[in-house]
Amino acid sequence: MKELKDLEDEYDYPMVIKGKFYDASIANSFEQAQIYFNKIVAKWGLPIVVQEFIRGTEVNVVALGDGLGNTIGAVPMKKQYITDKGKAWGGITLDDPRMLELTHHIIGQTxxxxxxxxxxxxxxxxxxxxxxxNPRLPAWVYLAVGAGQNLPEALVKLALGYPVEPFTSYTVGILFIRYSYDMICFLEDFQSLTTRGEL
Amino acid sequence: MMKTKITVAVSGLNNVDSPGPGIPVVRGIRESTFFEPRIVGLVYENLEPGAYMHDHVDKSYKVPYPSEGTDILIERIREIHTKEAIDVLIPNFDSELYTFMKSESVLKQLRR
Known part of the structure; x- marks a missing residue:
C-alpha cells in the first residue's frame, strides 16, 4: 500500500488499477485505489499494474510476429461500440501508418x-x-480475416514451419459487429462433457 | 490444390461478457485455402459454447485449469494427443499462456 501511496508523487488521479490477467478499475482517490487493489488481488493475485489514466480514444492492433523480428500481419482497429466491461462489441479497420509503424517496431525489438x-x-x-x-490473438481477430489477413491460418503455418510471406495490405473501413444468440443443444451433449469429459 | 490435413487444438471457446478468441481463431483456420483442419476444443467449463458448435469444433475435451498445476494439465494434453495426434495447439487464454510456454519442450517431444 505504501508503494501505491508513493505513486501519488508521480501520477495524478485518476489512476488505473489493473489485474495481471483481467479487470481494471479507475480510481479517483487513494481510498478507491486501495479498495480496487484489494479486490483485484483477491481475484487474480499479485502483481497489480498501476497506470496513469490517459484520456482519449481506444484503438487496437492485432498482429502476428514470426519470432525473427518480422511482422507477418497487422491490422489496426478502432472500437466503435464498447461494453460496460470495456470490450469491443463493434469495430472498424483503420488506415493508420503510425499504429503499424509502432507495431513493426515492437515486434522487431521483441x-x-x-x-x-x-x-x-x-x-x-x-x-x-x-x-x-496481450500475448495472444484477440477475440476480434476475425475482423483481420475479413479485411484480408487470415492471421490464424498464418499462425498455424508458422507453427508447422511453412514459409509465410508477410501480408502487405488489408481493407480499410471494414466493420465487425458482434452478436450473441441462443444455441439449442442436446442434454446428451452436456452429459457427455460433464461425465466423460469429452464431446 | 489438395489441402493439407492437420489437427489443431484450440482453447478459449468461452463466451460470456468477454468472449474468448477460440471461435474467431477457428473460423480463420477453417477458411484456410491451404489446410483442411480437424479442430479439437480444449474446454475448462461444461458450458463453454464452442464445445457445442459442431460446425466449428469437431471434438472437445475437458481440461483441468492451469491453476491446478502444470503437470496435471500437460498430462491431460498428453492423453488427448494419443487419441487426436495434435499438430498445433493454440492457447487463447491469458491465464494458460505461461503454463504452455513453460511446457514448450515437453509439447514438442509429444509431436515426434
Missing amino acids: QWRGGMELELIRTDKNELYLIEI
Missing part, C-alpha cells in the same frame, strides 16, 4: 513469435500511448 494485441489510447493531441500488450 522478436515476437505468435499472435498479439496492442491496446493503445490516442489522445486529443493525436499522441499514442501503449497501455497493454
